[in-house]
Amino acid sequence: MENDDQVIVDSSASEETSQRSRPIVPTSTEVSLVRSVERVFVKDWRTLRYVFFGVILVMLTFLVVFAYYLNHPFAEPRVDT
Numbered sequence: 001m002e003n004d005d006q007v008i009v010d011s012s013a014s015e016e017t018s019q020r021s022r023p024i025v026p027t028s029t030e031v032s033l034v035r036s037v038e039r040v041f042v043k044d045w046r047t048l049r050y051v052f053f054g055v056i057l058v059m060l061t062f063l064v065v066f067a068y069y070l071n072h073p074f075a076e077p078r079v080d081t
Helices: 002-021 028-043 045-069
Strands: none
Touching: 028 045
């Protein structure tokens, strides 16, 4: 009886290992969703322009916040209120 349990445990462990080693392949619905989003960006030039400036704005905001916290790594010792 113990040997049967051991065999079951070993087979489940090998199945888990084989599932982890398989590469991730996108499904057809994911591929079609990505292609439809690409078509929207290519077809509507205004959307592409807005996305471009939005990405620049987010990057600029990130850089300003990063520079601020780089110069002030600790809390201010004096309170101003």
